[in-house]
Amino acid sequence: MxxxxxxxxxxxxxxxxxxxxxxxxxxxxxxxxxxxxxxxxxxxxxxxxxxxxxxxxxxxxxxxxxxxxxxxxxxxxxxxxxxxxxxxxxxxxxxxxxxxxxxxxxxxxxxxxxxxxxxxxxxxxxxxxxxxxxxxxxxxxxxxxxxxxxxxxxxxxxxxxxxxxxxxxxxxxxxxxxxxxxxxxxxxxxxxxxxxxxxxxxxxxxxxxxxxxxLGRGALSFPDLARQIQSSGVTPRLAWLEILDLMVNFSRVTEEVYESKHVANRIKQWLSYLRREYVQADKLFKQVKRLKRPEEIATSIDAHRSQSIYKPIVVNL
Ligand SMILES: Cc1cc2nc3c(=O)[nH]c(=O)nc-3n(C[C@H](O)[C@H](O)[C@H](O)COP(=O)(O)O)c2cc1C
The missing domain is CATH 3.20.20.70 (Aldolase class I)
Incomplete structure (x- = not known):
């Protein structure tokens, strides 16, 4: 595409x-x-x-x-x-x-x-x-x-x-x-x-x-769709945190190929496709949509990740 x-x-x-x-x-x-x-x-x-x-x-x-x-x-x-x-x-x-x-x-x-x-x-x-x-x-x-x-x-x-x-x-x-x-x-x-x-x-x-x-846009909004189809749904779906790992890696790889502003645009573009399948992508998209530098986006992804990780509630007895 x-x-x-x-x-x-x-x-x-x-x-x-x-x-x-x-x-x-x-x-x-x-x-x-x-x-x-x-x-x-x-x-x-x-x-x-x-x-x-x-x-x-x-x-x-x-x-x-x-x-x-x-x-x-x-x-x-x-x-x-x-x-x-x-x-x-x-x-x-x-x-x-x-x-x-x-x-x-x-x-x-x-x-x-x-x-x-x-x-x-x-x-x-x-x-x-x-x-x-x-x-x-x-x-x-x-x-x-x-x-x-x-x-x-x-x-x-x-x-x-x-x-x-x-x-x-x-x-x-x-x-x-x-x-x-x-x-x-x-x-x-x-x-x-x-x-x-x-x-x-x-x-x-x-x-x-x-x-x-x-597959066209579906491969971007649901990155393991082809695997799900091939495995008849037996393979577990990618969790949002796994998608975030892929995104961080994607950002690193694209930085080797494109100028900074293009890297930021690529990430935002992918997030906009992911929004269809992951509600968390919408939240992250809103956080990064005005950012231009890949480092700022990486920081935002890190912050988002720590909010997304389940934190056990500590009960003081
Ligand atoms: C932004 C964008 C770029 C596309 N570029 C190409 C392309 O370069 N070559 C191609 O064969 N189809 C291209 N397509 C069409 C898709 O491959 C696909 O045929 C179309 O989106 C319908 O499939 P979908 O409903 O699963 O997305 C593009 C579609 C979009 C939305």
């Missing part, structure tokens, strides 16, 4: 467990073939076989409308050891769509075909080329045609975010609309959208007729 799930967050989440694959933030391809340094920036895991520390593969996600440049850029990423190339046809952002990238391409299934097939032909066969779409741009009218274009282009997988571009991120996600595609698909279909807890996961797989899902 652009601006949210960079390599530091991928490392944190994959260490918890339950995640079988990650995708980078989208990398835009506009006027030229992207140089190596861009891919190393978006995917530092390329230095370690394209995997996070616990061996979770990270596919490089490309976004753009020029099939030739997308293909030549995909080849650069593949040559650097990307374990897979993912193509983004889902981004709803106006600036992205205006520049011929993301969900706007769903209006023209033949262009979806050209982009996917060009990339498929460019990168070695052993490297999966996966795709991510929405149900359509303004409606679902072209969903079958878009999906067929992706099958015909020999993509390895198709992930469907169960909303149109017009829907934005508005709930609900229409998981049942994915079923029409999973029932006819020759390739694995991955369902995505509005999976915030284990119950949502079960409802999503049953309505979409998929066996695999992609």
């Amino acid at each position: 652009e601006g949210v799930v960079d390599h530091t967050m991928r490392e944190l989440l994959t260490r918890i467990g339950g995640i079988s694959r990650c995708v980078t933030e989208f990398v835009r391809v506009t006027t030229h073939t992207l140089p190596k340094k861009v891919f190393y920036r978006f995917c530092p895991e390329l230095h370690t076989n394209g995997c996070t520390t616990n061996g979770t593969p990270v596919y490089v996600q490309l976004l753009g409308g020029n099939a030739e440049l997308m293909a030549s850029s995909a080849l650069v990423a593949a040559n650097l050891g990307a374990p897979g190339i993912d193509i983004n046809f889902g981004c709803p952002a106006k600036t992205v769509n205006r520049n011929d990238g993301g969900s706007v391409i769903l209006k023209e299934p033949n262009r979806v075909f050209n982009i996917v097939s060009s990339i498929r032909r460019a990168v070695p066969q052993n490297i999966p080329v996966t795709t991510k779409i929405r149900l359509g741009f303004s409606d679902r009218g072209l969903l079958r045609e878009i999906s067929q274009a992706i099958f015909d282009a020999n993509a390895s997988e198709l992930c469907i975010h169960a909303r149109t571009k017009e829907d934005g991120y508005k709930p609900p996600a229409h998981w049942e609309a994915i079923a029409a595609i999973s029932e006819i698909s020759p390739i694995p279909i991955i369902a995505n959208g509005e999976i915030w807890n284990v119950k949502d996961y079960h409802r999503c797989v049953s309505q979409s007729a998929c066996t695999d899902v992609m």
Whole structure:
């Protein structure tokens, strides 16, 4: 997720467990073939076989409308050891769509075909080329045609975010609309959208007729959601104090990568997602929201932690 799930967050989440694959933030391809340094920036895991520390593969996600440049850029990423190339046809952002990238391409299934097939032909066969779409741009009218274009282009997988571009991120996600595609698909279909807890996961797989899902915001608000899904709820959930430990560590790691103000913003951003699942996150968010320096935030987390630890009541007899 652009601006949210960079390599530091991928490392944190994959260490918890339950995640079988990650995708980078989208990398835009506009006027030229992207140089190596861009891919190393978006995917530092390329230095370690394209995997996070616990061996979770990270596919490089490309976004753009020029099939030739997308293909030549995909080849650069593949040559650097990307374990897979993912193509983004889902981004709803106006600036992205205006520049011929993301969900706007769903209006023209033949262009979806050209982009996917060009990339498929460019990168070695052993490297999966996966795709991510929405149900359509303004409606679902072209969903079958878009999906067929992706099958015909020999993509390895198709992930469907169960909303149109017009829907934005508005709930609900229409998981049942994915079923029409999973029932006819020759390739694995991955369902995505509005999976915030284990119950949502079960409802999503049953309505979409998929066996695999992609987690978006839910992975941030409920960091062990993938592990909970995989262990069928047998593993105990992460306690708030454990989340705080992860946060302190996350702050240390991001300090090595970003300027101070960005570190503070990353922590606040994660806290704002966590608020959905943990009431304590809301309290902590209010305490830190005006702080700018990571040291101030660390002090605030420490104070919050000591308030959160259960203190036995001493009774004087
Ligand atoms: C801030 C933000 C950034 C995102 N960036 C990307 C991205 O770079 N690539 C991508 O495929 N999807 C991106 N998405 C979409 C999510 O991957 C996901 O498809 C969407 O949020 C629906 O899933 P959810 O309801 O579980 O969050 C982004 C979503 C958000 C909210």
